[in-house]
Amino acid sequence: MSLKTKILLLALVPLVLVTTSITLISAQQVKSLSETEIAIFEHNLLESKRTELEHYVSLAMSGISPILRQTDLSDEEAQRQVKAVLDAITFGSDGYFFVYDNNGVNLVHPIQPELVGRDLINMQDTQGDYVIQRLLELSRNGGGYHHYMWNKPSNGKESEKIGYVIELPRWHWMLGTGLYIDDIAEEVAKIRHEVKLNIRNTFFTVLAITTVTVGLIVVFVILFNVHEHRLADSRLKELVHKTVQFQESERRRFSRELHDGINQLLVSAKFRLELGADSVGDKNPKAQSHLAKASAVMNEAIQEIRRISHDLRPSALDDLGLIPAMTMVLDEFRLRTGIEVEQNTPPLPDAPARGD
Secondary structure: OOHHHHHHHHHHHHHHHHHHHHHHHHHHHHHHHHHHHHHHHHHHHHHHHHHHHHHHHHHHHHHHHHHHHOOOOOHHHHHHHHHHHHHHOEEOOOEEEEEEOOOOEEEEOOOOHHHOOOEOOOOEOOOOOEHHHHHHHHHHOOOEEEEEEEEEOOOOEEEEEEEEEEEEOOOOEEEEEEEEOHHHHHHHHHHHHHHHHHHHHHHHHHHHHHHHHHHHHHHHHHHHHHHHHHHHHHHHHHHHHHHHHHHHHHHHHHHHHHHHHHHHHHHHHHHHHHHHHHHHOOOOHHHHHHHHHHHHHHHHHHHHHHHHHHHHOOHHHHHOOHHHHHHHHHHHHHHHHOOOOOOOOOOOOOOOOOOO
């Protein structure tokens, strides 16, 4: 794994981990807060239902209070009128009043008249709750609320209901009414579903933003690396070009110094040797022979210096160009060594302008 890859991962992995952690923690906090808000909402709805039930019972009491205050009516007549009034009162699609005597016998039930006259003290709902017993106990203790399951008139199914009962002290009857609260459960379930969708949508939104951010960072890093590679290649080519220029300049300088400096000194030394040989003449044949040999060696050295100077920087390279200079060098090599050489030179691009 390259260093750049490690640096990229070092930048991306913490970003992804921190973003994911913050998202999960935020989602958990939102879920916890929503559950608290839902519980408060459900509690407020139940409280409003209870207040509504007390209001309905107060209205019922207002309707039967004139009868209860009439002292000239017998108990039997007063009871008949009270039951008639309560039997005629309904509200909404599922609202009604019910009355039970102290023994659990139903006296009023406008929605289910078949229950009137029946002893329901031992009746249980689907949850095993003795509904009438519990309601009678509440009425004897000053009234109260109770949750239980009861048949809902509008759909014929058992639904959760909250009942409120009070006692009619004159005959120890239980007067009560109730409201079905399955709509609260449906509303709470709907809110929970919406919160769940919002949390999920938020999570996927953050995930999408994180993915796009990571993608942009990766693309930026890749583009930056490509730019850096191109810049490095450009600088390397420039360095190579300058190096080649410097080498060519040094070769030209060294070739010039060999030709103009050392070579001239060797030529001067050769002339001196030839003058020495002429001055000796035939007086000393042995010395003249040595001087002739030295002059010949000096001449070979001069020719070798010229060859080296020419090889370092052929004059044809400046006068004729690269390909003709290469042809000339290869011809000289062929003549000097007897080795056959084949030249195959592709077309060259235009060289950039060079400043020496």
